[in-house]
Amino acid sequence: MNTSQLEFQDVVSLTPEQRVAEIIRRARARYGKNLRPFYEELLKQQPKPPEDRYADLVVIAQQKRNRD
């Protein structure tokens, strides 16, 4: 179990939002007010998608939409 796994087996009956709040509560007890290290550890587990090399065209389309 890595450090971002905060042993919350006892709160499984809570709603998804309550569970997230409970995990944040426990993360705060461990990391203090600044939760960035906790989030960074989680982000390492997030797969990275390929870059959209044509994203600039989306911006142009959006600007055109706004003008219209």
Place this chain on the structure above:
Amino acid sequence: MPTPSKDFRENPKRAIYVLGGIDQQQVYRITPEILRLRAECNDPITVYIDSYGGETLCAEDIRSLLYAPDQDAKVCRVITVVTVAAASAAADLLALGDYAIAYRNSWIHYHGTRQTPQVALTTEKAESLAKSLKQSNEQFALRLARKAFRRCIFHYGNVASEFEELKKHLAASDFTGGDTSDLACFAVALARRLTPGGNLQDVPLAAFKRQQAIAQLNDFVFSKAKFKAEDPMAAKQAEVLKLVLDYELDRKQKQKDWLLSSGGLLEVEDDFNLFNDYYFGEYRNHLAMLIPELGDLFLSDAELQEWRALANANEDQRNNWLKERVEHRIHPLWYFVVCLFRLLQQGEFSLTARDAYWLGIVDEVIGASDLPTQRLIFESQPGPPPPAPAATTNP
């Protein structure tokens, strides 16, 4: 590796599609689909959105149907997803999802409530229409702010590491009028993450300035007020009005041409309304609900220990203890978020998916691997333990 959770994931197999204008025909088209999905099971329903909006009442009909309880009082969780565009009423529908997702290149457009009058306008009708639009804007802003508040608390923990550095910059600049509070830092940290060049970066700063204005007014009024909580409201308001007048006179001492008769009275009225809103506005009712739900996240480390020791106290005692400690901390942040959404309801704002994330309109931008999400927090935790084997008894 995170374990996928259906509570935080889009699912085209249990989905409805809000594509195009939101009108009565759209409601008729998707009603049978919603009813079928609700009857099938209580798993989340995904609402895919690509819409420029339409009639707010029809959007409300769709939302009400989605959240209608079944005969066993069960309500499906709703995951909203903007694929291309969500504007106006569709943007509200998106933000009000239990978990709101934006595709990487989607965009979201916000503006205030609009109404095309069906009859010729007179002065009286125009006034009544203006009042009704203002009321609608306020109700929508409050509802959205309540949804966004949880998302903003999440961002607060994420950007708090920048506060120390920001404080140094803010102390030396006029960006927040010399204010270096955590809330000032949070407003600036949000503004820095929004798309530059348009009017969007001004929104968190303007919301902060409203919060700052009320803080200064409060300090003045409460340092001089003599009213007691049990005094009649009319007497309290009269005293506040007199103090607001003193406050403006005090601030305008150097402006020789400042007069009540040339615009000053309007400023006094605005200040009075601001004070009244802060202490007695409708949004205060929501604050009372937020404290038991999220208040302990605002406790200091020492207070958190005390709070844990109260675990066995009765609910009223715990709530009162918590309210005493955190109301003055949670109230400014809540007012700031309310002001954010009031401002979004007043202008025209085109947001990228990332802008929507930072303003608390969506929880996740698919493909933005640098933005932490509640899904990631939830899915990274180990699942519930397997049920214990049934105890065997001797024959």
